[in-house]
Amino acid sequence: MMIAARCTRLGIPIVKNLTRVSSTSMFKSTDLNQHYIHSSVTCFPKCELTSKRYQIERGQFSTISEEDVNFFTNLLGHHRVINDETELEGYNIDWLGMVRGASSVLLKPKTTEEVSTILAYCNKRKLAVCPQGGNTGLVGGSVPVFDEIIISTALMNKVENVDTWLGVVTCQSGCVLEALDEHVSEYGLMIPLDLGAKGSCHIGGNVSTNAGGLRLLRYGSLHGSVLGVEAVLASGEIVDCLSAMKKDNTGYDLKQLFIGSEGTLGLVTKIAINCPPRPQSVNLAFLGLETFDDVLKTYKDAKKKLGEILSSCEFIDQSSIECVEKNLKLKAPIGAHPFYMLIETSGSNGIHDEEKLNVFLEEALGAGLVTDGTVATEPSRMHHIWSIRERIAEALINDGCTYKYDISLPLPHFYKMVEDMREHLGSNILRCCGYGHIGDGNLHLNITSKEFEKDLLNLIEPTIFEWTAKVNGSISAEHGVGFKKRNYIHYSKSSGAIALMKQLKALMDPNGILNPYKVLPDN
Numbered sequence: 463m464m465i466a467a468r469c470t471r472l473g474i475p476i477v478k479n480l481t482r483v484s485s486t487s488m489f490k491s492t493d494l495n496q497h498y499i500h501s502s503v504t505c506f507p508k509c510e511l512t513s514k515r516y517q518i519e520r521g522q523f524s525t526i527s528e529e530d531v532n533f534f535t536n537l538l539g540h541h542r543v544i545n546d547e548t549e550l551e552g553y554n555i556d557w558l559g560m561v562r563g564a565s566s567v568l569l570k571p572k573t574t575e576e577v578s579t580i581l582a583y584c585n586k587r588k589l590a591v592c593p594q595g596g597n598t599g600l601v602g603g604s605v606p607v608f609d610e611i612i613i614s615t616a617l618m619n620k621v622e623n624v625d626t627w628l629g630v631v632t633c634q635s636g637c638v639l640e641a642l643d644e645h646v647s648e649y650g651l652m653i654p655l656d657l658g659a660k661g662s663c664h665i666g667g668n669v670s671t672n673a674g675g676l677r678l679l680r681y682g683s684l685h686g687s688v689l690g691v692e693a694v695l696a697s698g699e700i701v702d703c704l705s706a707m708k709k710d711n712t713g714y715d716l717k718q719l720f721i722g723s724e725g726t727l728g729l730v731t732k733i734a735i736n737c738p739p740r741p742q743s744v745n746l747a748f749l750g751l752e753t754f755d756d757v758l759k760t761y762k763d764a765k766k767k768l769g770e771i772l773s774s775c776e777f778i779d780q781s782s783i784e785c786v787e788k789n790l791k792l793k794a795p796i797g798a799h800p801f802y803m804l805i806e807t808s809g810s811n812g813i814h815d816e817e818k819l820n821v822f823l824e825e826a827l828g829a830g831l832v833t834d835g836t837v838a839t840e841p842s843r844m845h846h847i848w849s850i851r852e853r854i855a856e857a858l859i860n861d862g863c864t865y866k867y868d869i870s871l872p873l874p875h876f877y878k879m880v881e882d883m884r885e886h887l888g889s890n891i892l893r894c895c896g897y898g899h900i901g902d903g904n905l906h907l908n909i910t911s912k913e914f915e916k917d918l919l920n921l922i923e924p925t926i927f928e929w930t931a932k933v934n935g936s937i938s939a940e941h942g943v944g945f946k947k948r949n950y951i952h953y954s955k956s957s958g959a960i961a962l963m964k965q966l967k968a969l970m971d972p973n974g975i976l977n978p979y980k981v982l983p984d985n
């Protein structure tokens with residue numbers, strides 16, 4: 463059976479499809495991605511080359527030669543060296559269809575040793591590389607800017623061990639997040655990370671971006687959940703920090719350098735991650751609210767009254783819901799409201815959790831904070847409600863072009879930013895909407911237009927980053943810096959911190975071959 467990945471686009475050509483061989487069989491094998499096979503597609507939205515759109519100058523790297531291709535072919539075989547232009551298209555363009563590189567070679571290693579040999583060779587030859595997982599990144603980090611060699615982790619999909627006592631899975635970095643979660647579910651465990659792109663993104667991509675997602679509120683960030691990392695440096699040296707112990711205070715915590723560094727310091731090959739027990743009972747409330755002030759009060763109440771069972775608290779504005787309803791034909795379970803919230807509880811005792819949620823909702827309704835709502839406990843209804851939230855990104859790209867911002871803000875400023883941007887942009891746009899992980903102070907502010915317009919981009923940036931910096935927010939809450947925000951990093955980091963980052967980069971990747979033009983500013 464062929465299904466589109468959860469995060470793929472409806473209505474416009476899909477950048478990458480996943481073919482699910484069987485939707486019913488269980489993941490008995492440890493070779494996870496056999497159920498999620500990337501298939502190439504022939505039709506792509508041809509966005510402008512990044513180098514042209516952003517006027518970038520190519521770094522002083524070598525150009526790939528026939529001899530180089532022969533070296534890679536001898537190492538990996540013909541099938542794992544992709545140089546067919548059509549097949550490469552989906553790997554050269556990002557999920558948003560906003561940035562496009564021109565790589566002529568993609569490599570698919572299966573082992574750490576192969577990655578090590580590839581990088582040692584590239585470093586010696588000064589060939590730039592771009593590590594790529596599921597290519598669902600939203601900041602232009604996962605695709606080349608020029609002709610960087612793409613190193614895909616698609617075939618690095620083995621689970622090495624599940625420690626059912628401590629609850630830790632150790633696996634290769636190319637395991638698809640959803641497949642990995644299904645695998646550990648057989649042991650009553652879960653991956654403490656969930657996001658709309660779970661059907662395509664790789665755990666290595668998640669770690670490399672320090673992805674946040676829908677349940678960070680409950681399980682914390684990957685800086686805490688990831689217990690060990692194995693990575694390969696630009697030199698080809700393998701750094702083994704793959705401890706699967708919950709406690710390990712032996713020296714500097716080097717694995718943290720690879721979490722969130724977006725492939726600029728090393729290529730992550732293996733990961734050990736803490737897996738909490740899967741909850742026995744889950745409830746999901748979808749609520750309608752009249753004012754943003756009510757949203758804030760409801761969030762505060764949810765934390766207080768639901769306490770340890772609160773597992774997610776998400777926010778959606780009316781414009782985002784309208785976009786999902788119009789572009790994806792997904793119907794919200796309640797009528798129109800200026801604001802919506804999703805509140806999820808996860809626990810071990812269904813009766814207790816339901817009672818607690820009901821008391822919280824009755825009080826919120828009684829106080830007039832919430833004006834309408836519905837609660838789901840049945841998996842198919844919960845799935846429908848979650849789809850509405852998780853597929854907003856997909857709905858937005860159906861408008862044409864999405865200018866995507868992922869910002870951390872102190873809660874009192876949270877929605878003011880959307881209102882101010884709407885006013886600032888006036889009638890130059892199709893839509894300006896806000897949604898996100900309000901429980902983490904993380905706003906996803908999105909602006910759409912029919913086609914990419916440089917003038918509109920210049921109207922948004924740097925104003926949006928200046929606004930963020932003024933209230934001490936972060937210009938990248940969870941998506942990373944990638945290509946798109948590297949020259950704005952100073953809005954969230956001091957010059958001293960940026961200088962130290964550059965020193966680290968020079969130490970770990972002296973030739974700058976790992977994901978150039980990403981994360982660090984040009985100057």
Ligand code: FAD
Binds near residue numbers: 594595728944
């Ligand atoms: P890619 O996109 O392939 O790569 C991302 C970056 O990591 C690139 O810089 C790449 O070079 C680097 N990289 C990838 N693999 C490795 C590796 N093994 N070693 C070193 N570097 C590597 N993000 C969130 O944080 N929260 C969300 O809720 C969320 N929801 C999303 C929903 C949708 C529909 C989509 C499309 C994206 C969403 N994202 C979200 C963004 C994205 O999915 C995450 O950033 C994800 O972690 C990227 O994983 P990936 O495997 O696709 O990585």
Ligand code: MLT
Binds near residue numbers: 855
């Ligand atoms: C989300 O929370 O839906 C993702 O981070 C993607 C997005 O920002 O659209």
Ligand code: ZN
Binds near residue numbers: 675898899906940
């Ligand atoms: Zn998000």
